[in-house]
Amino acid sequence: MGFRSALSKPFAKYIVNDQKKWSLDAINTQHKILKSLVSKAKHTQFGKDHHFADIETYEDFKSAVPVADYEGLKDYVEKIKQGDSDILWPGKPEYFAKTSGTTSGTKYIPITKDSIPNHINSARNALLTYVHNSGQSQFLDKSLIFLSGSPIMTKTAGIHTGRLSGIVNHHVPGYLRSNQMPSYETNCIEDWETKLDAIVEETLTKDMSLISGIPPWVQMYFDRITAKTGKAIKDVFPDFSLFVYGGVNFEPYRGKLFESIGKTIDSVETYPASEGFIAYQDTLDQKGLLLLLNSGIFFEFIPADQYFDDNPPRLSIGEVELGVNYALIINSNAGLWGYSIGDTIEFVSKDPYRILVTGRIKHFISAFGEHVIGQEVEKAMNHALAQHPEAEIVEFTVAPQVTPESGLPRHQWFIEFDQPPADFNSFKSTLDKKLTELNSYYEDLIVGSILEELEIVPLQKNAFINYMKSQGKLGGQNKVPRLSNDRKIADELMNFRY
Template structure:
């Protein structure tokens, strides 16, 4: 009887919640302008507000004239002041948290999350679940166990501001009504070594009535593989009542085939679009493509046509100006003190009623099939340092992820055209992997946690990259072949050479 009551209460809550969201879905453009002016007014007396004449901003046009698009390097001087404990810099108060993320050329990033911003991170996740319940028409999973695969919830302090990875921060805000059914234990979540942690999670969950599982795809796959190897069964045989998987962080599609095989039969998937800077969107219809953009969650959005991004005269469009099926760099102004901030994500609108997006890429070439966010600077520096230790010469190279190898763990595959090949290619491979691990902590975590195996190298014949450029009609001129990819389009061509 208690289970019956619990799931029916969830259904009533879900129906009421979805009804309340119709307002922001129908009035996105109007709400967005009002939100921006409210954010500006709130931060008018901050250092950033004074320097950018917030008192003179009365419209979106005023804002765009006075506040340029910024990346982390542009805002870093302000964030460093905040890290030293100074208030009224980007936002009136000190942030409640710093979400620490992997950096680029300047090391780790510290993304502020204010006391106003944190509730939206939790509310967005709850809203995704409520939309699913309302659409599905049942909430049986609320009576089972739920697992959230995440980073350690242990936080450090930076001048009084709690600091850690976003998933660890969010662990402190799981609603009380979910805590009773939540796995793994706090002690297990605090284990730093990922392989040890997953082994312990398997022990804690394998005999439980798991009904909801959440995590990024590579973590889910590692967890599922350990379970299937131990029990010699598909996941849905081990957890026959598993109803829902919630995922985000990286594009799910490259993992879909592998996940379907591990699961054994269809399980509903809800995709989300969270980041340290905010929770932007979720799949409000689990049977359709596209993620609902959350235009009332403390974030003002601008969109720069991708082909214009980085140009001084680039158009900064708002939600009312966008076109469907066009790629835009997404720019954020948030209630945590990020102003016209370029997050690096590229989105494509597939619907305006309400506004739904696909995450179509990044503003710069990168590799992040496993959440590692490896950038060009890191791979180029890793290659440079490796070549200096070996008597060899490189003509060109390309890095692509191998998500579904025929055997073994996934890996990075480097396609290298040597002008002069090293005497010992195996030692070269090991050194290159070490150099990349030194430059990217997420990649190092994935290797040490046995989520990825050490990179592999395919040595290419002379003029291989020229052949590819010819095949694409891009030989000569200013055309460059991307050194990083998130798919295997280029790799599949080079594989055949």
């Protein structure tokens, strides 16, 4: 046993014991965090504008601080970009995490000295929690790969600016640096395909034990290795034992990924975002991710079906219910206030508080009043794949077809199959039937002959890779939206259909 694996076990025990303490005292933990955040920020520009000095209760806070997306905080961010201090949080941010917004263009999300531990320690604790629960730690002594964006930084008003994954790369603990892959030089390659080829060359001779990344990009890495060697991943990396992922629902990718590996291995799901590290998997056998209530973020929750109302309810952790779809709002020591990150979640446990990510608040299909959400299309797809186990998919997305050349309007499912179903029509009907079970509005539209059964548009091999390449978004942390209410993506994907 190496020194990393040996030292990890007592540290893991300490982390898990601490985790149990705050997770079982969640309401009080969140109350303390809100009080601390408001106190520290009361002399900032935002704190003065919103009367933080007068806030004593959560009700006071809700009255003083509106819910906003990036546009609502953009004026404050612009002041920071002009060189001003004490705007959203005391001092200046250490970094800007640069990310693309769907409506705001490029977003500059502040990361402060106080918020860096949320990103770094949470990723560490996810691994240590796995070590404690599984008893497995030998993987820490071998090579680890984190498929991520470039760590190269630019400067904005003297503030280091780059992708979140690149920023985090600068804070990898020293004890992991010596066995971290890829090399810094390779990680700095901007073109994803060139970078991927370099990563393959660097890692083929290494004893890889942990691989981390967004599932579709990890699958691309595996495909390159298999094409080069003619071997399953388990035969190239016999000690590969842990897959760490986040950013998308793993289930649609699970079958093909494990087939590429050649065996089933353990996996750990995480929920990192530029705005903060939200949650991670803390058990081996229970559903949901532990919401990180003791990591510098005060969470609020708005019922998703009321999010666009004029005055929607805002709930704290003690007011949430199981099985309700909530829009996630954060207030953090990065200087984000009443910030809607755009994700929706639901609670599957309140003892401790565990969540599932259900989709994006603005990613839905309601062209006909059905309001189908990401969680529903993913559940339908997972059901269809379970009923047709021979079928394997690479990626899919869904869009409305309002004006078809013939027939009634319908939903179009753009699917890249690695292995198509044996009975295509049965697969399609299974998908459609499951969606009607999950969404009563969709069922009413089908029964009422407003919509007809969904249509599957099979796509060429590498269709999504080529689409992402055409948009300049190949690799890294970029993801294809699971569904959208317009035809922007759909019309582009029509160029890649069979």
